[in-house]
Amino acid sequence: MRRQSDRFILSLALLWLLAAVTAHAQTAPSVDNATCLGCHTDTSLAIKAGDGSEISLHVPETALAGSVHAKHNCVDCHKAMAEIPHPAATFASKRSLGVALVEQCRTCHFANYTKTLDSVHQAAVARGDRMAPLCVDCHGSHDVKSPSTPRTLVSQTCAKCHEGVASAYARSVHGQDVSKGNPDVPTCVDCHRAHDIAGPHKTEWELRLPEMCGRCHADAARMKKYGLSTNVLRTYLTDFHGKTASLRRDQGKPVNGAVVARCPECHGVHDIQKTKDPQSRVIKANLLQTCRQCHQEATDNFPGAWLSHYDPGLHKAPLVFAVKVGYWVMIPIMIGGLGLQILLHLWKLSGAR
């Protein structure tokens, strides 16, 4: 037995060594960076695109210096350029060159690249939208840095295209805290995800939303720091709106495309404020207006129907509490009492005196 396991470990070690050597052989540069920069530091180096514009091929010497790819070689990404002189290639525009080059990211970042294929951005690329973002539009091409250090960087990146949303977010309770360096609040990608970004108007995404907010707002450790209740998700889900959302999620398409009220319908989407903020949509003074988004005829008493995520109790919604307790007592007595009489009858019939 002992021998066998020794041999197994030995063969594993050998295998690892072999893999390491091969990997090293693969990354060993066929053309070093100095060779590339020999030509590409020339600021006038350019080719003509099919649309007549000039594509500059100038690369500053320090292009990779501060990036996460600092230790890589040019030809790790620009594989075809390992051949000198370079094989002839023509591009319709600078964008076409980018689209072609982005394929290179897959070689190393396979998982994220594959996720991107399911994204709303990729759908736009596939539609032929030349403005749709490629890897490099968010991450940069030569100056690739950690996309979320500091975390404010995330919304700045998205803001390059989604400017309106980003400024609303910046004013929100989440956005304000992100700029203070708070690691608990979400950035764009915490809700929308980073690579497999779904269209926010997709039904599946919309109906999954309460759970998404709940990832943080039902997390006791995180909410404790801010004195926020973690009952918000449960109290929503057990209410009429929440049940509708849950039942519709499995059934798919909602009627008339109108999704039931979820978190953002009341709290706002990107401009979410603290519930005590005078600007908040859910502060008592603004609540009726918020209800009227869907219940147009609602009057003053109507918002009272919503218990503001509180569980009914003696101090909050005592009437609801009384009804709840009443049935908790009554149902077991009713069913137990009747069951007892049935059992006694059967006992009598079984021949007991």
Place this chain on the structure above:
Amino acid sequence: MKTVTRFSTLERTEHVAVMALFLLLALTGFPQKFYDHRWAQIVTGWLGGVDTARWFHRAAGLTFGALLAAHVLRLVASVVRRTTSFSMVPTRKDVADAIGTIRYYLGLRETPPQFDRFDYRQKFEYWGMLLGSAVVVGTGLALLFPIQTAQWLPGQLIPAAYVAHSQEGLMAFLVVIVWHIYNAHLNPDVFPFDKSIFTGEISEHRLQHEHTVEYDRLTQAASGTAAPAADTPYRRLPRPAQLVVAPAAGGAFAMLLPVLGVAVVAKAAFDAVTGRARPGRGATPKTADPRRERKAG
């Protein structure tokens, strides 16, 4: 076999309608109550989604409410016109019958009580049904028209109605499963199926056995040996009081019967332990347990 007509065509129709609506309401209602269970999602799928399920639930609920309103109006009219017999109103005899029956089950009584046209179990079910229907229809309307409800009443009534509707529905369902299915199907006296409410007929034999007081009155009246006995316990009350006292008695009885059974059993157990079960034969706690006695004999 000789039979006696027990239920009118209208009453039989009401029963069938209530049965169908009750099943439809339960089928479309419970998946909403138990929304986070897998089966609820599956049933909602069969029903064509939660919106279709709700449409059927509301349609069935409104029909059920109309049925209830028609029934109550018919009762009120019959009280005002003095054509009702009040045979369904619980009386002191029903409380005594319930206690007597349980004492009979326990072996503390030689013979079971004899019942009139409706026994205490039937009265319990009828009034429980009526009271429960009023609750689910009332709360259902508040939930169907929340904006109109909140125009006149405090908003908190809506979540209260939500809890009451949901729990009352569950309780009604459980009572039907436990009590009605037992009394109309599983009870060895009627197994597998008490058809009276569908055919409207009851055999003379069963009438004599299960509604002895009524049977005796009918046979005596037929043979002319006695004048038809008054089975109208509230006849002497003034009319408006009848409209209040009868449903109040019915409602109270529907709420109290389960407790009554527990109380009788508890008292019997207490008596057995303290040795007061057989006053005539002296206190012998060891043989007070009826089961022991049977085995010994």
